Amino acid sequence: MREQRLHLTPRGTLVALVGNPNCGKTALFNRLTGSRQKVANYAGATVEKKEGSLPMPEGAPLRVLDLPGVYSLYPRSDDERVACDVLLGRLPGETRPDALVCVVDATNLRRGLRLVLAVKRLGLPCLVVLNMADLAAGRGLKIDPEALSNALGLPVVTSVAVHAGGDAAIRQWLFARPWTSWSPVPEAADGPQLSQEHDRIEADHAVVQGILRRLGLDSLVPDVLSDRIDRVVLHPWAGPVILLAVLFLVFQAVFAWAVVPMDFIKGCTDALANAAVQALPAGWWRDLLVQGLLAGMGGVLVFLPQILILFFFILLLEESGYLPRAAFLLDRIMGGVGLSGRSFIPLLSSFACAVPGIMATRSIANRRDRWVTILIAPLMTCSARLPVYTLLISAFIPAGTWQGMHLQGLVLLGLYLTGIAGGMAVAWVLQWLTRSGRQSRPLMMELPSYHWPTWRNLAMGLWQRAWIFLRRVGTVILLLSVALWWLASYPAAPAGALGPAIEHSYAGQIGHALQGVFAPLGFNWQISVALLTGMAAREVAIGALATVYAVVAGDGGAATALAPVLAGQWSLATGMALLAWYIFAPQCLSTLVAIHRESGSWKLPAITLLYQLALAYGAAFVTFRVVSLWA
Ligand SMILES: Nc1nc2c(ncn2[C@@H]2O[C@H](COP(=O)(O)OP(=O)(O)OP(=O)(O)O)[C@@H](O)[C@H]2O)c(=O)[nH]1
Numbered sequence: 001m002r003e004q005r006l007h008l009t010p011r012g013t014l015v016a017l018v019g020n021p022n023c024g025k026t027a028l029f030n031r032l033t034g035s036r037q038k039v040a041n042y043a044g045a046t047v048e049k050k051e052g053s054l055p056m057p058e059g060a061p062l063r064v065l066d067l068p069g070v071y072s073l074y075p076r077s078d079d080e081r082v083a084c085d086v087l088l089g090r091l092p093g094e095t096r097p098d099a100l101v102c103v104v105d106a107t108n109l110r111r112g113l114r115l116v117l118a119v120k121r122l123g124l125p126c127l128v129v130l131n132m133a134d135l136a137a138g139r140g141l142k143i144d145p146e147a148l149s150n151a152l153g154l155p156v157v158t159s160v161a162v163h164a165g166g167d168a169a170i171r172q173w174l175f176a177r178p179w180t181s182w183s184p185v186p187e188a189a190d191g192p193q194l195s196q197e198h199d200r201i202e203a204d205h206a207v208v209q210g211i212l213r214r215l216g217l218d219s220l221v222p223d224v225l226s227d228r229i230d231r232v233v234l235h236p237w238a239g240p241v242i243l244l245a246v247l248f249l250v251f252q253a254v255f256a257w258a259v260v261p262m263d264f265i266k267g268c269t270d271a272l273a274n275a276a277v278q279a280l281p282a283g284w285w286r287d288l289l290v291q292g293l294l295a296g297m298g299g300v301l302v303f304l305p306q307i308l309i310l311f312f313f314i315l316l317l318e319e320s321g322y323l324p325r326a327a328f329l330l331d332r333i334m335g336g337v338g339l340s341g342r343s344f345i346p347l348l349s350s351f352a353c354a355v356p357g358i359m360a361t362r363s364i365a366n367r368r369d370r371w372v373t374i375l376i377a378p379l380m381t382c383s384a385r386l387p388v389y390t391l392l393i394s395a396f397i398p399a400g401t402w403q404g405m406h407l408q409g410l411v412l413l414g415l416y417l418t419g420i421a422g423g424m425a426v427a428w429v430l431q432w433l434t435r436s437g438r439q440s441r442p443l444m445m446e447l448p449s450y451h452w453p454t455w456r457n458l459a460m461g462l463w464q465r466a467w468i469f470l471r472r473v474g475t476v477i478l479l480l481s482v483a484l485w486w487l488a489s490y491p492a493a494p495a496g497a498l499g500p501a502i503e504h505s506y507a508g509q510i511g512h513a514l515q516g517v518f519a520p521l522g523f524n525w526q527i528s529v530a531l532l533t534g535m536a537a538r539e540v541a542i543g544a545l546a547t548v549y550a551v552v553a554g555d556g557g558a559a560t561a562l563a564p565v566l567a568g569q570w571s572l573a574t575g576m577a578l579l580a581w582y583i584f585a586p587q588c589l590s591t592l593v594a595i596h597r598e599s600g601s602w603k604l605p606a607i608t609l610l611y612q613l614a615l616a617y618g619a620a621f622v623t624f625r626v627v628s629l630w631a
Pocket residue numbers: 019020021022023024025026027028038039040041042043044045046047067068069070131132133134135159160161162163319451454457
């Protein structure tokens with residue numbers, strides 16, 4: 001085992017980026033290595049190590065590691081532990097770095113330099129980088145890198161990670177190997193003693209105070225603009241109103257802005273389907289193309305604009321620095337159900353996809369809080385649920401306005417809020433169950449300065465999202481569309497059989513077999529088939545419905561106009577019950593696997609699966625009964 005590990009350890013000189021959370025390590029890493037890792041304006045954006053490579057003018061490229069942010073070398077949460085293990089060379093399968101680039105937020109020297117002192121004790125060659133030099137200059141901070149270098153006994157350069165060429169000084173240093181000129185002398189002959197790091201904090205603080213005083217940098221320069229904005233945004237009653245208004249506008253936009261591009265994509269798929277029907281002779285492969293591929297993939301592809309609009313806003317909020325404020329505002333509510341604002345960002349990431357959300361819980365130091373957050377993360381509405389929601393909403397909710405508000409957008413917001421309320425209710429129950437071991441903890445969370453989003457990051461983030469979605473359409477959804485078309489078309493109905501041919505197909509048989517389970521919820525057999533395939537990935541359920549109904553409609557029909565078909569075939573109660581099911585139903589398999597990986601056992605994924613199934617079944621049952629009575 002050991003040998004295998006040694007063998008797998010990559011060779012080459014390794015440089016690690018280390019620094020406080022949110023000081024711009026990942027932005028610098030992306031610049032140095034041409035990578036596209038997530039950059040966001042809050043602490044805890046990076047929770048695991050990432051590797052890239054920096055081409056050198058001569059010789060082999062450098063291996064560069066981006067690490068999660070750390071406040072000290074005394075780790076308190078799992079993401080900090082990863083960073084510290086790398087610095088000590090304790091991470092299995094990874095060698096100890098040959099050199100460190102210690103990134104400091106130039107607008108927050110006090111905190112950054114404390115970490116520099118701790119990193120210096122590791123005894124590795126180290127370059128100190130004062131990042132965000134643009135913001136520091138904007139606030140009138142005049143830092144002399146040379147004087148600071150003399151005071152610290154380490155080389156110091158400045159950088160602006162968000163400007164092209166803003167990493168020039170770092171490159172220059174890295175290119176000028178060997179790095180012996182920037183090696184500090186290790187304090188302890190037997191290597192660094194991390195157990196003592198905690199006791200050093202006070203002493204380091206005094207040393208930093210002394211350095212800042214000598215350099216004339218000890219007066220605090222407040223960020224006036226951010227403070228001014230926060231006076232409104234964090235106001236006890238204006239704050240929550242603004243938060244709700246922001247969410248409201250986002251969901252209105254998802255419907256209002258997407259109309260034109262969605263019509264365009266729909267038009268293209270329809271035109272293709274018609275052209276295929278006209279141009280090709282009738283046969284099984286024309287059916288496969290039109291009813292299987294075009295219906296299945298086109299039916300999902302049409303939701304790309306809505307997903308991109310939602311992500312545009314999520315990225316905008318991440319980059320601006322508003323998210324930690326929202327966490328602060330919600331801390332009181334979350335405290336009521338036994339969570340802290342710390343859980344907010346992992347939960348928010350789950351709106352994109354539960355998998356990164358579950359990974360982001362690594363920054364929660366408290367075990368119990370972390371497990372509860374993981375358990376409720378799947379109830380946050382992931383982006384794969386968006387197509388299912390919007391399909392059912394367009395089928396059953398009129399497109400008009402109510403009091404000037406987009407009715408469909410309002411219902412969508414309602415679905416998201418119901419998911420959140422469900423998550424909070426589950427957290428409350430868990431708090432009640434584990435009430436003996438709980439103590440209340442105050443929220444310790446930084447509020448970063450507001451930034452203008454960098455358009456490059458925004459465009460990159462959107463492109464990545466679009467790519468993930470398109471890749472899924474081109475792989476999983478393509479394969480499942482073909483498989484489903486086959487299941488829905490074969491075996492053909494026996495001669496003289498009554499009813500639609502699809503009833504005799506494999507899909508029909510599977511659907512009918514499952515129907516006993518789902519009939520109390522008002523689900524027909526087509527929905528049962530869609531739910532089964534939807535376990536692979538949520539959007540597949542739509543592809544499945546589109547294919548099944550396209551096969552029913554026959555030649556070239558119903559390629560993408562699924563919503564009116566559903567409206568004609570299902571009752572309102574069925575549509576609403578399916579929506580209720582989707583709010584709570586267990587996520588795709590990858591979520592359960594992620595929960596297993598993070599918790600290290602199958603207990604937590606099993607609990608998640610069972611409680612979500614029970615909730616979904618209950619919610620769909622009640623919805624079906626209530627709407628049936630009323631409609
Ligand atoms: N103006 C300005 N903004 C910067 C600079 N460097 C980074 N940022 C912004 O600062 C925020 C944090 O950047 P990240 O690269 O995610 O920080 P990080 O250190 O990797 O953060 P964690 O992964 O949470 O530890 C983002 O909004 C960046 O766009 C800079 O030099 N100038």
